[in-house]
Amino acid sequence: MAEQILVVDDEPNMLRLLRTILMDKTGYEVSTTNNPLEVSKLLQEKSFDVVVTDLKMPLVDGMDLIDIVKKIDEKLPIIIITAYGTLETAEEAVQKGAYDFITKPFRKETILITIKRALEWKRMQKELAALKKQ
Amino acid sequence: MFKFLRRFLKEEVDEQTRLRLKFDHFRHLLANNTQALETMADMEEKLSGDYLFDRAYLQAQVERLGGSISHIVTELNLLTENRYPELRAISQQIQEEILREFTAAPDIPATAYVLPLSALTEEAAVSVGGKMANLGEIGNRLHLLVPEGFAITAAAYKRFLEASGLDVELAKHLAQARIDDLESLEAISREIQTLVRQAPLPQDLEEALLEAWKPFLGLPLAVRSSAVGEDTDFSFAGQFATLLNVDAARLPEHYKEIVASKFTSRAIFYWKYQQFSAGELPMAVGCVAMVPARASGVMFSLDPQAAESNTTLITAVWGLGKYAVDGTITPDLYRVSRTPSMEVTEQRVAEKPVALVCRPEGGTAEVTLPPEQARTPCLSPEQIQDLAVIALKLEKHFGQPQDIEWALDDAGRIFLLQSRPLRVSTPKTPERESTWEQVPPLLSYGVRAVGGAAAGRVFRLHRDDEVANIPPGAVVVVRQPLAKLVLVMDRIAAILTEVGSPTDHMSILAREFRVPTLVDVGGATRVLHTGQVVTVDADAARVYPGVIPELLDSRTQPDTGVQRIPVFQKLSRILKKATPLNLLDPESPEFQADRCRTLHDITRFAHEKAMDAMFALDVDQALEPRSCSRLQTDLPLNLFILDLGGGLRVQGQAWVKEEDILSRPFRALLRGFHHPRVTWAGQVAPDLRGFISVFANTMYDMGKAEKGLGGKSFAVITENYLNFNSRLGYHFAILDAYISEEKNDNYISYQFKGGAAGVERRERRARLLGEILDYLGFKVQITGDMVQGRMVKYSLLETEQTLELAGLLSAFARQLDLALSSDAVVERCFQAFKDEDYNLSFLRPQQSVT
Incomplete structure (x- = not known):
């Protein structure tokens, strides 16, 4: 089954662009929203493998989103996209439980590789959990 | 950084002190030059479409670039005793233009609240919006027929919003608009529009409006938006209101109606989508006498979907043009060849059952047309030709294809109602006959x-x-x-x-x-x-x-790429003002400070003039003659040497020989130049030139490139130090090195930056030079077409040997722009360097590699 990716960004152009990049020859299924308030509803409706979110958004920012996502699915990797020159906050995000961060500007391949790594990480976590049970 | 300089500069010599200060300015200028070029290269790289970036990145880079350029200009003037004061204003002007890309709200000029159309030309666009400014231009400069009228300016809009407190209210409401929620968008739009309609006009504005409509008393008006910025980069086609056939006496009310239309749900969506901030698009309003149109329509001076067909597209309906513009009915469609024959290549007369007409009591009404009129073409062959001529005239005047609204009155006069830039799609896709007929189509027309x-x-x-x-x-x-x-x-x-x-x-x-x-x-x-x-x-x-996947694959696909997002377009616009290089040839009379049109021009100009000043080549306050010498050599180099102490055996000579050079790093570099496998003489071989003309995309002017090889190179030396600046064809190389017994002080810094060749070719060259420098043991950094290699703390012998190889690389590099026609050639050139084929013999099949 195709991996499910949720992309959250308040800026519709960026959202559309990310969707195009993530769907181009990858086989991922990509859902998008520009309303971070919708994220918990979306996560409850459907199972996702990775969440990619912008850090700086009105109402609910990427930091808040980490809490929201973690409450619903603790093992769901979150990739944070940060604005130019906001490295410190990105590091905070990782401390808070984000899987990784990417700072703009970034190459298209960078996000694809980061997602791939996040998916592998998730698989390993799953296997690890299964092994522990045995 | 200049610790080593102090070692050889004798304090008691004033001349040397002066020289040292001068060299400090020169070094600062070079450092800022490097930074400016680096920043530009970094921004150009982002234009490739491979990156995602944001506004913060752009702002930071623009700020950094502006800082470097300002320093360059300051240092150049310090170096030349303020010889180029005009460069400050030029640099400032270009930087301001660039910064304008970031200004949320364009400055609204303090004009009168109302300006007559007879006083408007294109330049008034910032005050009255492009629509009215262009209409003024058409009437007043092109002397084509436009209706009489006036514009209510952006200054009036500002006054209205501020006086009524609407500006604060609007910003609050707009911040809540979420473009993915259409219902909330509609609700916010309704609230804002009500606020605008209910807000009172300030008294001075109301009086100005009453004064303006006096000449039109009893005459019906068309009142329409003419937002500033409406037709520039983005099309707001049909987003704002137009009121037809309204009573001039109720102008204040109509005015508010148009202002309110800035906030329809679809306008808010579009506007937020394109990331305009609340203060942008000040709404100027145009008021013109209503043309009682017999027929009207739209024409595109060039068919935007088939530019290669070279035709003008004209559509026409009976009555008012609104039905042609909003598509209520299918209009007649004519295609007219843009060749001198102006032949009508296509004529589709549509069934036009209804028309929109002016009602005597005001407003408009739809009337049903008699069947024979419905099927009659709206335009005679002569009128089609007249319109096509006007379309081309407007295109020529405005310098790009135009989207034009026109109306024909009962007397047969053609009035122009609007002309704005038309975006022509690229790549042009010809209308094709379907080749996919395995399943019968459900519909096969349109x-x-x-x-x-x-x-x-x-x-x-x-x-x-x-x-x-x-x-x-x-x-x-x-x-x-x-x-x-x-x-x-x-x-x-x-x-x-x-x-x-x-x-x-x-x-x-x-x-x-x-x-x-x-x-x-x-x-x-x-x-x-x-x-x-x-x-x-x-x-x-x-x-x-x-x-049908086959069809989806074979047809032109809509482009959803990075190039379309606003921040990318912003970068593209900024780079147009920053990076094109116009000042190519320092020998040309055009090579003047006041000819600098971009930031790159400024760096180029300042770099060249700084060299001249440093080497006292054309400044009035020349240095002591003994300070600067020229090298007598069989190398094709026009090389000037400035000895800051211990670099030359002889002093005060106009010409020096290679054996007079004592500077260790300089001698090492020259040994590299003289490497037996390097051929300098004859420059680029004629057969290579043949290869280039066949193989390469010659963006490159060979004649100029060759001339550039003989351009000036400069060396600032001491016994242990070398700063070597050379022009190789159109690109530059700067080498900075220090060699001594003290290993920790030793370094070589080598830097290349491209000039006039295409971005792709320059980046290929950068990649190759990066690979070679890495191969030679340098730490390499590549940004766009800029390559920087650095090597520190190697022994005297190792550093000296590397400098020799760097000399070799300079000779090798001068051929590269020309040769690097494909990625495959990059690999072969790298191999050639490793094989010591420094003349790129593999590019010349008839010559064997020696």
């Missing part, structure tokens, strides 16, 4: 408004208010064009309408969003029903049942 192919489920739109229900990926089928579809254009697959034309507002917007669109598809609403899966081939005007 006019392509936007090319491409798309598949999806049909959504049959019956009413305007159903737009919010359109699911993503739908093929929207609607009876008549609907500009409100802009609300979902970022997520739908295709649009089919039963009436309409490629010139209506919906089509213009669909083009902007690259949604494949067919208009005038008679029977579409009958044949297609909601839920049905279809493939729309807009290029061939066909609709097939099901999904």
